[in-house]
Amino acid sequence: MLDSNISLLAKGLGETVFMSFASCFFGFVLGLPAGVVLFLTRKGQLLEQSFYHRLLSTVVNVFRSIPFIILIVWMIPFTRTLIGTSIGVFAALVPLSIGAAPFIARLVENSLLEVPQGLIETARAMGASPFQVITKLLLPEALPSLINNATITLITLVGYSAMGGAVGAGGLGQVGYQYGYIGYDAFIMNAVLLLLVLLVFAIQFTGDKLSKKFNHR
Amino acid sequence: MIQIRNISKTFRQNNKVFRALDGIDLEIAEGDIVGIIGSSGAGKSTLIRCVNLLEKPDSGQVLIRGKDLTTLDSKSLARERKKIGMIFQHFNLLSSRTVFENVALPLELEHVHKTEVSRKVTALLKLVGLEDKAAAYPANLSGGQKQRVAIARALANDPYLLLCDEATSALDPATTQSILQLLRDINQRLKITILLITHEMEVVKSICNHVAVIDHGRLVAKGTLEQLLSGNSHPVLRQFINTNHMSIPQELYKGVKEKYAEGLFPLVEIELNGNIPFEKLIDTIYYHFQIPYKLVKAEVEYLGKANFGKLLLHLLGTDKSNENAIQYFNQNNIKNTIKGYA
Numbered sequence: 001m002l003d004s005n006i007s008l009l010a011k012g013l014g015e016t017v018f019m020s021f022a023s024c025f026f027g028f029v030l031g032l033p034a035g036v037v038l039f040l041t042r043k044g045q046l047l048e049q050s051f052y053h054r055l056l057s058t059v060v061n062v063f064r065s066i067p068f069i070i071l072i073v074w075m076i077p078f079t080r081t082l083i084g085t086s087i088g089v090f091a092a093l094v095p096l097s098i099g100a101a102p103f104i105a106r107l108v109e110n111s112l113l114e115v116p117q118g119l120i121e122t123a124r125a126m127g128a129s130p131f132q133v134i135t136k137l138l139l140p141e142a143l144p145s146l147i148n149n150a151t152i153t154l155i156t157l158v159g160y161s162a163m164g165g166a167v168g169a170g171g172l173g174q175v176g177y178q179y180g181y182i183g184y185d186a187f188i189m190n191a192v193l194l195l196l197v198l199l200v201f202a203i204q205f206t207g208d209k210l211s212k213k214f215n216h217r
Numbered sequence: 218m219i220q221i222r223n224i225s226k227t228f229r230q231n232n233k234v235f236r237a238l239d240g241i242d243l244e245i246a247e248g249d250i251v252g253i254i255g256s257s258g259a260g261k262s263t264l265i266r267c268v269n270l271l272e273k274p275d276s277g278q279v280l281i282r283g284k285d286l287t288t289l290d291s292k293s294l295a296r297e298r299k300k301i302g303m304i305f306q307h308f309n310l311l312s313s314r315t316v317f318e319n320v321a322l323p324l325e326l327e328h329v330h331k332t333e334v335s336r337k338v339t340a341l342l343k344l345v346g347l348e349d350k351a352a353a354y355p356a357n358l359s360g361g362q363k364q365r366v367a368i369a370r371a372l373a374n375d376p377y378l379l380l381c382d383e384a385t386s387a388l389d390p391a392t393t394q395s396i397l398q399l400l401r402d403i404n405q406r407l408k409i410t411i412l413l414i415t416h417e418m419e420v421v422k423s424i425c426n427h428v429a430v431i432d433h434g435r436l437v438a439k440g441t442l443e444q445l446l447s448g449n450s451h452p453v454l455r456q457f458i459n460t461n462h463m464s465i466p467q468e469l470y471k472g473v474k475e476k477y478a479e480g481l482f483p484l485v486e487i488e489l490n491g492n493i494p495f496e497k498l499i500d501t502i503y504y505h506f507q508i509p510y511k512l513v514k515a516e517v518e519y520l521g522k523a524n525f526g527k528l529l530l531h532l533l534g535t536d537k538s539n540e541n542a543i544q545y546f547n548q549n550n551i552k553n554t555i556k557g558y559a
Binding site: 116124129141 | 269271294295296297298299301303305307309311314323325326354355356374380
């Protein structure tokens with residue numbers, strides 16, 4: 001009995017970790033460029049384009065205002081065409097990544113805003129191209145802040161993935177919901193909570209450490 | 218040769234129009250060190266930023282070695298900028314990079330080969346005296362060291378022109394002098410033209426061969442420092458030299474009367490504007506007018522052969538000779554004011 005519980009929890013933990021990290025990765029694949037574009041097209045920035053800034057900003061705001069649980073359900077047809085199914089860990093990655101991307105875009109934009117304007121000017125005075133300004137200056141200078149934001153995103157995604165568990169995404173959320181809540185098993189329920197708390201602590205701790213390591217200010 | 222022709226720049230903010238630069242003309246000879254001095258808000262920062270087009274002027278031309286930068290597209294402009302080094306008041310070093318990596322940045326942008334980068338950066342760090350700091354991060358350096366790194370970085374692409382935007386304003390006087398010494402060295406050894414802007418007369422006096430004074434977006438005077446200071450120097454420039462107000466010392470002040478009375482002697486403030494040497498003035502008062510005097514306060518600057526500054530003299534001669542002396546001052550254009558009688 002205990003053995004099967006432990007393997008159930010281990011499997012759930014593995015799935016949650018996978019979903020959080022993978023969707024964080026895909027979220028950054030979408031959100032990082034979007035955040036950079038949001039930043040660069042701002043008024044007074046390198047590639048000032050108020051029309052595109054407002055357009056992208058609106059898209060980001062729209063997606064950020066959709067509650068995640070609704071987003072999962074709303075995206076089911078899209079998920080099905082992309083993955084072939086709407087249940088399971090891989091299917092969950094689609095709404096998780098799409099849900100995280102606009103959040104990440106805003107965080108990235110904010111991280112880049114922290115880079116002193118004088119540095120961008122210095123790079124321009126050196127004759128750097130806009131692409132070089134991004135890769136050689138903006139992203140490296142914002143790295144500690146970006147790591148902090150990745151930490152926040154990961155922790156948010158742990159929560160999102162648990163929410164997804166309620167509608168068939170797998171992971172600790174599903175274990176807690178199905179066996180703990182529906183199956184009325186207090187041990188499973190509390191074990192799931194404890195594991196989630198430990199996971200969040202571990203992510204925060206590692207994130208802080210990494211951010212500090214890259215911060216030379 | 219750098220020619221700035223009829224540059225104007227207007228800023229608009231909240232429907233308010235501010236004319237930062239108003240028809241600026243300036244020529245800078247190759248190998249020269251030129252200083253532009255002005256108080257804050259005079260437009261000097263905008264002017265230097267117009268030279269490499271960090272700020273785009275509304276009208277006018279920036280001709281550098283015959284090429285008009287204002288007409289270039291962004292790619293050609295970037296190419297020209299690589300040959301114009303720039304240093305800033307707040308150094309603008311990348312906190313994520315070591316000293317070595319900061320200096321290497323301009324070379325990386327040019328895709329220079331690693332061994333060449335290493336050779337060049339090492340040589341530059343040696344030039345600015347920071348070989349031992351190559352692996353340090355900017356956060357662990359002093360202000361003067363940071364500016365040295367910034368100078369090394371600005372020189373990485375072998376520029377022919379170095380722009381210094383208030384480069385010493387965040388540094389203490391001793392560090393300022395050492396940075397200026399370095400700039401002078403660079404100018405002489407590498408034959409790099411230097412254009413700097415500052416609000417400190419010390420900077421101009423220390424290294425500039427030519428000076429321009431900017432006020433309310435206009436260049437009100439230009440020439441060598443001695444030219445500017447001799448004869449009718451511009452009031453704005455004078456303000457930079459005679460900055461200190463001569464106050465009467467407390468002890469003496471108690472006994473000072475506003476009106477002349479028997480037995481009181483005049484306290485005269487004299488402004489030296491380069492038209493009479495300090496020693497000659499003192500000698501004339503003592504030997505020619507036979508006035509024993511008390512030099513209460515003096516602040517004299519020696520710029521070339523000219524003397525500038527202010528003196529506070531207590532003339533203790535007879536009424537007649539005191540009057541003659543003051544008449545002599547007035548006849549010789551020596552600005553004087555009687556501060557009281559004591």
